[in-house]
Structure formats: C-alpha cells, structure tokens
Amino acid sequence: MKNTQLRLGRRPQGEATMEDFEVTSEDIPDLGPGEVLVQNHYISIDPSSRTHWNDGQSYRAMMQIGEIVDVGTGGEVIASNNPDFAVGDMVTGGLGIQEYGISDGTNLQKADLSLAPLTSWMGGLGITGLTAYFGLLDVGKPQPGETVVVTGAAGAVGMIVGQIARIKGARAVGIAGSDEKCRFLTEELGFDGAVNYKDDLYGGLRECTPKRIDVIFDNIGGPMLDTIMRRLALRSRIVISGATSQYNTDDIYGPKNYLALATMRARMEGFIIFDYTDQYQKAREDMAGWMKEGKLKFRENLMDGRVEDYPAVLHSLYEGSNTGKMLMRLPAAQA
Ligand SMILES: NC(=O)c1ccc[n+]([C@@H]2O[C@H](COP(=O)([O-])OP(=O)(O)OC[C@H]3O[C@@H](n4cnc5c(N)ncnc54)[C@H](OP(=O)(O)O)[C@@H]3O)[C@@H](O)[C@H]2O)c1
Known part of the structure; x- marks a missing residue:
C-alpha cells in the first residue's frame, strides 16, 4: 500500500x-x-x-x-x-x-x-479550544462584569474565548473580518458585540465597549492591536496568543502604542499552550460540561x-x- x-x-x-x-x-x-x-x-x-x-x-x-x-x-x-x-x-x-x-x-x-x-x-476540545481556555482564564483572568475583546474572534481560538468569557460572567466583544462573521458571533454564539475591522474599527469598538476594555485576547497583532489598545481600562491585561497578521513576513510590526501600558497600569503577557499539558484533562472536562449544558458551541x-x-x-x-x-x-x- x-x-x-x-x-x-x-x-x-x-x-x-x-x-x-x-x-x-x-x-x-x-x-x-x-x-x-x-x-x-x-x-x-x-x-x-x-x-x-x-x-x-x-x-x-x-x-x-x-x-x-x-x-x-x-x-x-x-x-x-x-x-x-x-x-x-x-x-x-x-x-x-x-x-x-x-x-x-x-x-x-x-x-x-x-x-x-x-x-x-x-x-474546541483540541489544542485551539485549550489555547482559548488557558490563555483567557490563566493569563487574562476575566472577572464578572469586565469586558473582554478578542481578535480573530470567528476563528478556532477566538470563538471559544468569547464564549468562555461569557460563561465567567464577563462581556465578550469580538473583532472579525466580515459582517457575516460578526453575525455568527452575536447571533449564534451569544457575544455581546462584534466589530468588523474592515469598517470603522475604533468607532465600532467605542460603541461596543462603553466601559473600556479589561482583557484583550490578541490572535492577530499588527496595527489592529495598537487601535484596540486605545480603549484599555485601568489595570487591564493583554493576552498575546499569536499574531496571524505577521506570520508571512520577516518585517514584523510590533505594538507602537505600548505606552498605554504605563498610562493604564496594564500588563501584556504571552503564553504557549504546551506549558499546560498536565492540566488538559481538567480543561476538557470543564469544556465538555459547558458543551452539554448548551453554553459552549x-x-x-x-x-x-x-x-x-x-x-x-x-x-x-x-x-x-x-x-x-x-x-x-x-x-x-x-x-
Ligand atoms: N499561544 C499558543 O499556544 C497558541 C496555540 C494555538 C494557536 N495560537 C494562535 O492563535 C491564533 C488564532 O489561531 P486559529 O487557529 O484560531 O486561527 P483562525 O483564527 O481560525 O484563522 C485565521 C483567521 O485570522 C484572520 N486573519 C488571517 N490573516 C489575517 C491578517 N493578515 N490580518 C488580520 N486577520 C487575519 C482571519 O479572520 P478574519 O476574517 O476575521 O480576518 C482568519 O479567518 C493564531 O495567531 C495562532 O498562532 C496560539
């Protein structure tokens, strides 16, 4: 054969x-x-x-x-x-x-x-779901009532991030590249808001985040992250999951708006999912439970x-x- x-x-x-x-x-x-x-x-x-x-x-x-x-x-x-x-x-x-x-x-x-x-x-029960789970809960640590913004929100990691944020009592706002993806987030997954970054990213974000942003879960990087950082709240956290917009270039665009970290006493932290291998089982049990309850799709x-x-x-x-x-x-x- x-x-x-x-x-x-x-x-x-x-x-x-x-x-x-x-x-x-x-x-x-x-x-x-x-x-x-x-x-x-x-x-x-x-x-x-x-x-x-x-x-x-x-x-x-x-x-x-x-x-x-x-x-x-x-x-x-x-x-x-x-x-x-x-x-x-x-x-x-x-x-x-x-x-x-x-x-x-x-x-x-x-x-x-x-x-x-x-x-x-x-x-969802594989690496991308686990990435959402640990990146959000262990690094971003959203609290009830806080606002979580996720980029690449209609993708494999992003769609899970927003749903777990809501399960933990936070507001979830997704950034995605089409109106259809935004409707998927709000109408099918229950996100509180979604912004098509190909329209007016900052204007849309300002409308969807009246109390500013407590957690940014960033999958995309590049200039988009600079724009979103303009809405940081005091003591906010930025989770660096990845930077899809930068993977096909050697000329990497780093955040220009980094002084917002000082102004807002904010923190930016990356993670790699393989550091959590010994906790995958517990995470999968949580996610399977949420799935059965109809809270996670x-x-x-x-x-x-x-x-x-x-x-x-x-x-x-x-x-x-x-x-x-x-x-x-x-x-x-x-x-
Ligand atoms: N830290 C870790 O351990 C870990 C583990 C797994 C994955 N990750 C990271 O998680 C991120 C998301 O992965 P995924 O599997 O969920 O991918 P994905 O979001 O399912 O797919 C990629 C999406 O990214 C957006 N995109 C692609 N190129 C873009 C560009 N140049 N500018 C803006 N948006 C672009 C597109 O969405 P739009 O139509 O909305 O633009 C596309 O649908 C990646 O950065 C990946 O490296 C990290």
Whole structure:
C-alpha cells in the first residue's frame, strides 16, 4: 500500500506556495512491536504552522528540509500492535501531512465519539479550544462584569474565548473580518458585540465597549492591536496568543502604542499552550460540561482536499475564508 506525503522542500520566503513543498509516495512499512497504523481523515489548518518552516529558534524545533510537514491530524486506527489502541479507534495526534501515519502511540489520543465528533476533538476540545481556555482564564483572568475583546474572534481560538468569557460572567466583544462573521458571533454564539475591522474599527469598538476594555485576547497583532489598545481600562491585561497578521513576513510590526501600558497600569503577557499539558484533562472536562449544558458551541469548517492541496487550503485561511476551526478533509473521510 502506498502513502502520499507532503514534505518541506525549502524554506519559504513570505507566504508558502506549492513550490516550497515536495510530494512523495512511499510503501507503508510493516508495523513494529507496539506500533499503530492510522489512516488520516483530517489535517489541522493552523496559521502558526508557517512559523515552523523558518530557520532559527522558537518554542519548538523548527522543521528540517525533507521532513513530513508537521501538523495535527485526526484519523482511524487500521492496524495495531499496541494494546492501548484497537482497529476502528478514532484518534487525534501529530502525524503530519500524509495519508497514513505510524506511531508508537505516545503522540495519539483516543477521541470519545460519544461526547463529540472527531472534528471537535481537533478544535474546541483540541489544542485551539485549550489555547482559548488557558490563555483567557490563566493569563487574562476575566472577572464578572469586565469586558473582554478578542481578535480573530470567528476563528478556532477566538470563538471559544468569547464564549468562555461569557460563561465567567464577563462581556465578550469580538473583532472579525466580515459582517457575516460578526453575525455568527452575536447571533449564534451569544457575544455581546462584534466589530468588523474592515469598517470603522475604533468607532465600532467605542460603541461596543462603553466601559473600556479589561482583557484583550490578541490572535492577530499588527496595527489592529495598537487601535484596540486605545480603549484599555485601568489595570487591564493583554493576552498575546499569536499574531496571524505577521506570520508571512520577516518585517514584523510590533505594538507602537505600548505606552498605554504605563498610562493604564496594564500588563501584556504571552503564553504557549504546551506549558499546560498536565492540566488538559481538567480543561476538557470543564469544556465538555459547558458543551452539554448548551453554553459552549463548536464550529468546524471542513475543506475537502488531498495532501498536495494543503498550501492552497492554508492560503485560504490567511484570506479569512474560515469561520471556526478549519480542517482539510482527506479523501478517506470524504463522502
Ligand atoms: N499561544 C499558543 O499556544 C497558541 C496555540 C494555538 C494557536 N495560537 C494562535 O492563535 C491564533 C488564532 O489561531 P486559529 O487557529 O484560531 O486561527 P483562525 O483564527 O481560525 O484563522 C485565521 C483567521 O485570522 C484572520 N486573519 C488571517 N490573516 C489575517 C491578517 N493578515 N490580518 C488580520 N486577520 C487575519 C482571519 O479572520 P478574519 O476574517 O476575521 O480576518 C482568519 O479567518 C493564531 O495567531 C495562532 O498562532 C496560539
């Protein structure tokens, strides 16, 4: 049986294109002791993946040329020499962009389909949901009655941030790139307000945040963050989750409005989700409970594609085509 894979061919300049990758096809080897063979159904589409293809240092090892592109996956166990995994188990993990992956089981988690579909275990109950949970609750620490503003609000992380803010008694205001996304936030997810940043960002924000902003949860960065910082309240907190607007450039735009931190006695702090690994279980229990109570909704945005379609699907994410967690659905899961 053949396995099609996508490998890093060279380090991209600016946004990655198909020319930066190489498609390979290999025979699937026999399984060794303790190994599991997974047929991938879904590939996680994440803006930060682009940052791992650069040269240099980060919070995790950079990918090397020739390696299979390292992203989150979801799929079905189709052969197993591991007593912890049975044929038919649905699992999430980090098997990379390929049709099949072999694992010793240490980077796989079984998805409880009685609770939520596999796609939700890659989104709301997966890394992006956990990022929202810990970034907001451990770093932002919203208090009842406070106002939380989240950028990239209709995306995988952002949509969960606003809902958890409301569960904790805070007001949630989302910033997103279209009126349709703003309606999704207020009408479907219950955000208190939403602003389309392509219209009048500061004017919209002033209307939606009459008591100014206590927590900014920032996924986007760039000049947008400067504008939002003009509305900071006293002793406010800015959570740096990411900076999607800056991932395809070497000419990074840093906050120019940083003196607002002094004026408002505010704090800006970043975090990386992998520091919370030992607390994932508790967070998932909380989120599953909120989901059952109808207080927390997930949305996945599935795009059909093959391994070699990944660069085009990632490009559409940067263009803002997604609402919710974006996943590429491989032929194994397509109807
Ligand atoms: N700290 C951590 O441990 C951690 C872990 C996971 C993810 N993150 C970060 O969380 C952030 C959100 O990730 P996600 O998976 O939820 O992505 P996402 O928000 O689902 O998808 C990207 C969205 O960003 C917006 N966008 C894209 N390019 C933009 C640009 N140039 N300027 C302004 N907006 C742009 C688009 O929305 P609009 O249509 O609204 O513009 C797009 O839909 C990322 O920065 C990611 O790196 C951090």
